[in-house]
Amino acid sequence: MRGILYTGGELTDLVSFARLPIYLQAFLREQNGVVAYFGGLYIRGCVNEPAWHALAEAWQGETAFWRTYDEVAETDIPFAQDSVGNQFLLRGDAVLFLDTETGELADLEVDFKHFLFGAEKFPLDALGMQALRVFQQGGGVLKPGELLSLHPPVCIATTGTRKPTSKAVPAAARLTWLADFYRQIKDLPDGQPVRLKPL
Template sequence: MKGILYTGGELTDLVSFARLPSYLQAFLREQNGVVAYFGGLHLRGCVSEPSWHALQPAWQGEAAFWRTYEAVLETDVPFAQDCVGNQFLLRGDAVLFLDTETGELADLEVDFKHFLFGIEKFPLDALGMEPLRSFQQRGGALQPGQLLSVYPPVCIASSENKARLKPQPAAERLAWLADFYRQIKDLPSGQRIHLKPSQD
């Protein structure tokens, strides 16, 4: 993997680790999660701290994805996320993609090993890194523990030509996305909505 910004330390959350499939355990023994591609991919680790890197809160904590998103099962393992906070989940051996704005779940039709192969070969496409590339071209850089805030949200057809991109602590970004999803999940496609200006 290229552009590594952070590598997780020692395995300290052995309870979560014990519940993982053997292939993910093998990966985490080698490196206990990583932020790679300059923030384009964050693979979570079995750690207690820092909380933004820990698998357990995303999987079983108060803000776990299955508690918010109707399509996500409690057994789905949210092992990774992209630069804007969309999630990659393991369900059995299948890797699923969760759009955290809309709650839509897509089967990527690869297993964990081939997911990693695909990212190595085509990181820009596989990780949807266009917003990060645009942010970098304007001189921006993501730090470990940050995600990219995109406003207006990607799922909304807007009259604004350029999305506003800014780094945001991962927990804040994910909380915003969960709140946004709750507000739009029952709206029909094509529904007009009015966005209050984001607080800069």
Template sequence: MKGILYTGGELTDLVSFARLPSYLQAFLREQNGVVAYFGGLHLRGCVAEPSWHSLAEAWQGPAAFWRTYAQVLETDIPFGQDCAGNQFLLRGDAVLWLDTETGELADLEVDFKHFLFGAEKFPLDALGMEPLRAFQQSGGVLRPGQLLSIYPPSCMATTQQAPSLKAIGAPERLAWLADFHRQIKDLPDGQSISLKPL
């Protein structure tokens, strides 16, 4: 992996670790999670702290994705996320992608090993890094524990030329996305809405 900004320390959450498939355990033994591609991909680790890096927090914590998103199962493992907070989940051996704005779930039709291979070979496309690249070209930097806030949300058609991009704490971004999803999930496609600026 390129552009590594952070690697997790020692495996301290052995309860979560024991529940993982062997191939994910093998990966986490080598490096207990990582923030790579200059923030384009965050793979969570089995740690208690920092909480933004904790697999258990994302999987079973108060803001676990299955608590907010109807298509996510409690057994889906939220092993990683992209620069904007969309989630990569393991369901059996399949890698799924959760759009955290709309709640849509897509099967990427790869296993974990091939997901990593695709991210390594085609990071821009595989990880949806266009917004991060635009942010970096304007001098922005994502630090470990941060995600890219994209406003207005990507799922909205607007008259605005380019979205506003800024780095914010990962918990704050994920909470905003969950709240936005709750507000729009039952609206029909094409519904007009107005948002208060961030």
């Protein structure tokens, strides 16, 4: 992996670690999670602190993804996220992609090993790093524990009168905003006008 900004250090959450598939345990033994590609990929670790890096927080905590998103099962493992807070989940051996704006879940048709291979070979496409690239070209830097907040959200069609913006925000704040946005739009029909308050 390139552009490594953070690694998780020592395994301190052995309860979560024991519940993981063998291949993910093997990866986390070598590096207990990582922020790579200059913030393009966060692979969570089995740690108690910091909360933004803790797999248990995203998997079983009060704001676990299965508690908010209808398509996510309690057994799905949210092992990673991209720079804007979309999630990569393990369901069995399959890697799924959760769009955290819309709640749509897509099977990427790869296993964990091939997910890592695709991210290494084609990071811009595999990790949807276009927004991060634009942010970086404008002089922005994404630090560990931060995600990009995009306004307007990607799923919203706009009149094009205002230029889209992005800024770095704490990961917890971004994920809370996305969950709230999803709850508000999930039952709206396509084409419904909405008013947005940016993060």
